[in-house]
Amino acid sequence: MFPFSYFSSESISDRQISILIHRVSMYVTIATATASPENRVNRTDPTICKMIVMGFTGQLRGWWDNFLDDDKREAIFNATNDKPGKGNLGRPLRAGRSDAVYTLMLTIIEHFGGRFTNQYENIKTLLNGLKCQHLGEFRWYKDTFLSSIMDLPESKYDHWKAKFIDGLPPLFAERVRKSLRGSYGEVQYSEKTYGQLIVASEVNRRLALSKTPGRDTTFNDLKIEVEHLKREIVSLKQNQMISNHRISKIEEKIIEIPETSFTSKVKDKDLEYFENDEIDKLSPTEDLKRDYFLGMMQIVTAHKWKIIGARYYIKGYEQYYGPLNRTLDYRSPRDKDGHGTHTSSTAGGKNVPNVSAIGGFASGTASGGAPLARLAIYKVCWAIPKVGKEDGNTCFDEDMLAALDDAIADGVDVISISIGTKEPQPFDQDSIAIGALHATKKNIVVSCSAGNSGPAPFTLSNTAPWIITVGASSVDRTFLSPFGQTVTPYKLKKKMYPLVYAKEVINSNVTKDLARQCLPGSLSSEKAKGKIVICLRGHGTRVEKGGEMKRAAEIGYILGNSKTNGAELAADAHLLPATAVDYKSVVQILNYIKSTKAPMAYIVPGKTVLHTKPAPYMASFTSRGPSAVAPDILKPDITAPGLNILAAWSGGSSPTKLDIDNRVVEYNIISGTSMSCPHVGGAVALLKAIHPTWSSAAIRSALITSTGLQNNVGEQITDASGKPADPFQFGGGHFRPSKTADPGLVYDASYQDYLLFLCASGVEDLDKSFKCPKKSYSPRDLNYPSLAIPSLNGTVTVSRRLTNVGVPKSVYFASAKPPLGFSVEISPPILSFKYVSSKRTFTITVKAQSDMMGSIPRDQYVFGSYSWNDGIHNVRSPIAVKLA
Incomplete structure (x- = not known):
């Protein structure tokens, strides 16, 4: 022996x-x-x-x-x-x-x-x-x-x-x-x-060969779940990352996506959103490592170098769950879920005419944010055993770290990550924050979803200041029916059917509270048969409720919003005639049922309506600030379209992902901050092509300070309930890509600035080569394009530094809209920039007004802004303040 x-x-x-x-x-x-x-x-x-x-x-x-x-x-x-x-x-x-x-x-x-x-x-x-x-x-x-x-x-x-x-x-x-x-x-x-x-x-x-008996909980903190819209259950959905690699010409970028990956079918029709004649004329970029192509040559060739490479990462997943069940997912970079295909095409899909979702909804020409970009796929999320596909995938820390390592080593320009943790994580325990910091050192821009845990405060994910944190808002397109919105094309055979409230047709062993939400197995087929049923949002996913209605009644159903959801209506491709209604309509329908002996209803297929008003408004699901990890940094940074977004879909998945749904679609409409994140990833790709020497901080600054605050009726952007939204929902505002290329001024920051921020935050060991100085710093000293003061006691003065990226001999004038009960003073009030790249420093002093102290709530933030204007550019930064 x-x-x-x-x-x-x-x-x-x-x-x-x-x-x-x-x-x-x-x-x-x-x-x-x-x-x-x-x-x-x-x-x-x-x-x-x-x-x-x-x-x-x-x-x-x-x-x-x-x-x-x-x-x-x-x-x-x-x-x-x-x-x-x-x-x-x-x-x-x-x-x-x-x-x-x-x-x-x-x-x-x-x-x-x-x-x-x-x-x-x-x-x-x-x-x-x-x-x-x-x-x-x-x-x-x-x-x-x-x-x-x-x-x-x-x-x-x-x-x-x-x-x-x-x-x-x-x-x-x-x-x-x-x-x-x-x-x-x-x-x-x-x-x-x-x-x-x-x-x-x-x-x-976490790489241990064998799973120790009785220690399954060891890995619970490693599971990271994607920010797809299924926020009515505890866990979130798949993951997606998009990175963008610089080639030689404007827009010829590589967008990298670790996610559930991309469409798995290699047929001309399936690939059209990922093909591009102009790109096909170019040789593939040489500085992206060749080992991207291991096992992927057939697929890459079929995609004509639009997707220039793909990898998958599964070790962490299989150490926890054991070998992948290949009936649930492909053990390859291929997408059997749809989420990865959707987000990658949102970021970098080419222009494709005459496309639509099932039933012809949202028909027209589809295009990604950077249609000439190249894609590199990093698949890190996988199906959860014994959990319905509609309940999402999971992503492990180890696999994420490996993908980030490879993305950085491969020399990408942009990484857009639609992943978040259930609970906010300290920076030194957050693998995304750590990976993004390493990416920032290489001047790689990192964009992340804010999360789908709204509307509660302190629910944000991905709040590190070196990350662009993206919330979700609506677009000016709806799918109207006579009552509510729907993207189900099915017609009822008769004109009118009996209408009942779900709690009246429950199985005997189910509580009425759960039954009115139409959870799986809760409804009695005998009682519901031949009726239209109204169900309420709450527990379970929207499509699961539709699946239960298909099983129990097979006629149609109305999905009613809670008060929290307000007027936000998410369109789902249900398996039977269905419509979604806002909270106000729910009250009307329930009153009608109570007041009528034989209530009747009929559901009419919806139609696509453009230029609806008001738009945009903030989605109720988008996670809110303030940041639980870094309250001195105002997050999210911006908001982008994330509600009812049309994009490409995988043939390996149905539009609802339900097991009973056998439909196959090429395009699908879904919602979540996972959808808003790649909008920004595509915009950043274009911005990197226009300004290849800009730092990641400069690009983030350009995005934040060029946002819009008004909707299409000229009023302030609201939340889903119609109340005015605030910077803890939208950050600087709704992103305006066309404005970011010429912001005038930017708030720049270096990798060392982020390390000083970490020192001030009590995190001193994320870079062994950097020793925190003895000089005391505050986290709010970071040169950030917004200002958050979570505990103001008297007066706070903060310094900021601006860099001219506009034209020489520029003169900017300061102005402020102080938060209610506070004064804001900017010194000096005028800044002159003789040259492009000239830098100027100024201070912002925020003070509570003594005559207003009694009326300022000490447990609530109030909001304002300050701006620099030269007559052409308006460089606006949001302010959030709370008394100590």
């Missing part, structure tokens, strides 16, 4: 350990190739590789004690020889392994043991072609451990260990450093074994 019992990492040199490691690595391979079936324990290629790398990079004891379970130890023992206790190999390496595993094994043998095999030529050949399609976590191995690091003298071992961490993917490395950092902020390499350098990392613990 291999002598683990007497092995001690304290009594043996690293060089001797390496010899043992190469033997154990060989044992692992042999165990997998030759062990009897009853001893095999989930030994897939990726599993073998993880076992090898844990033994190889860790000192052996930590690997053996902490990483392997009893079954895997026994399998290694059994593989050494038919007779336990001998401790020799007993068998040669078996051929037939996958190239990736075989190559890694031979490389380890050669590196540690010399050329004692006859496979040297094979090693050279395989190494040259090694693409690591199953070994993404080993890319650092080729770059680090096959270098001269292994030849350093023992006096340099701490340096070796530091280089080991430096060789890891940057986000992973930062987690390792953080977990190892001592009280003085330094990593004590001399006190850490290589096993500790790995095992101590929170991220790598």
Whole structure:
């Protein structure tokens, strides 16, 4: 038996350990190739590789004690020889392994043991072609451990260990450093074994080979769910990321999307939204890494280089749930959900005439925000086992981090992430915030959805100041029926049917409160048959309610808003005649039912109506500020169209995603901040093409300060209930892409400015190379294009810095609309800019007016704004203030 019992990492040199490691690595391979079936324990290629790398990079004891379970130890023992206790190999390496595993094994043998095999030529050949399609976590191995690091003298071992961490993917490395950092902020390499350098990392613990019994809750904090509109249940929906890579001409950008991916069918009709004749004339960009194309050449070719590459990330998901159920999702970058196809086409789909949703709704020409952009797909979200497709997908921290690492390494220009956490996360625990900060260091613009947890306050996701946080609002298009809105094209056979309230047709074992919401299984088919039923929003998804009505009544139903939903009507492609009505109409319908002996109703198919008023208004589902994590930063930043958005859809999914829905559509109408986020991603792609040298902060500033506050009837934008909306719903306002290219002035910020902000916020270890200065900073000192003061006690003065991106010899004049009960003074009130890129600093002083102190509510924010105007540009910034 291999002598683990007497092995001690304290009594043996690293060089001797390496010899043992190469033997154990060989044992692992042999165990997998030759062990009897009853001893095999989930030994897939990726599993073998993880076992090898844990033994190889860790000192052996930590690997053996902490990483392997009893079954895997026994399998290694059994593989050494038919007779336990001998401790020799007993068998040669078996051929037939996958190239990736075989190559890694031979490389380890050669590196540690010399050329004692006859496979040297094979090693050279395989190494040259090694693409690591199953070994993404080993890319650092080729770059680090096959270098001269292994030849350093023992006096340099701490340096070796530091280089080991430096060789890891940057986000992973930062987690390792953080977990190892001592009280003085330094990593004590001399006190850490290589096993500790790995095992101590929170991220790598999530890579554990076997799921420990009784510890399912360990992973609950890792699940990140997409901001798709199904906000009436606790969990959210899939994920999507869009990144944009600069090519040579305006609009020829690459938009990258880690998500449920994109349409899976490779047919001309399915791909037309992703094809572009002008792009096809261009050669694919060279600075995007070629390994994008692993396993994707057929699809990429079919898409004519519109989609220039795609990857998928599933390790975190499968560590938690086990192997993917391939009836639920594709184990590839293909989209079986629809959300990824929808958001990617919103950001970068080409102009396509004569398209519509099911039933001909929203017909016309569809176009993404940047129709000449290229797309790179990073799929990180997957179907949840034993949960209906309509209830969404889930995305894991580990998979998100890996995708962000790759997107940054691939050199994208924009990343747009329609993902959010259920609860706001501190920046040093938020993988999106950490990844976005690394992206910002490379001047990559990151746009994220604000979340779908409104209208409650403090519900925002993705509030880091280096992220563009996007809320959702309506467009000026509705789908009117005589009563409410609908996108269901089905007609009733008769003119009138009995109308009942759902709670009157419930099953005997269901409470009336739940039954009036038409949740699955709640309605009695016998009682509901032949009737039109009115159901209320609340628990469950809207399409689930439609599915229950299809099962129980098969006639039609009316979906009524709650008071919270107000006048917001989300259009869904129900399976039967249906219409959605606002809260006011719900009250009228219920009064009609109560006051009439035999209430009757009829549902007429809707029609598309353009230029409706008022528009836009804020969707009730869009998450609200203030930020629970960083109250000194006003969030969200802007709002964009996210209600009833038409875009491409996957043939792998039905328009409702219900199991009983067998319809296939090419375009679909859905809602959520997932839909508003890629609108901004497309706009940023265009802005990056026009201004390739602008920083990510400058682009965010241009978006925020050029927004609009009025709807199409000349009044302030309202919420779904008709009340005036505020900056905690829309940030600067509704985005106006045509204005962002020439904002006049921008509030710029650097990567170091964000690190100083983090220092002021008590987060000091997200960048090991940066030490927080002794000088005291406030989070509100960040040069941000808005101002939030969450606890004003007397007077607050804040400094800001403007950069001229307009024309030389510009003069700007300050003005302010103070929040009620406060004064706002700007000094100096006039700024002159002699040159383009000239910078000027000014201060904003906010003071509570003494004669108004009694009338200012201490538990509520009040809002205002200040502006700089040169007669052409109006550079406006919102203000939010609350008394201490």
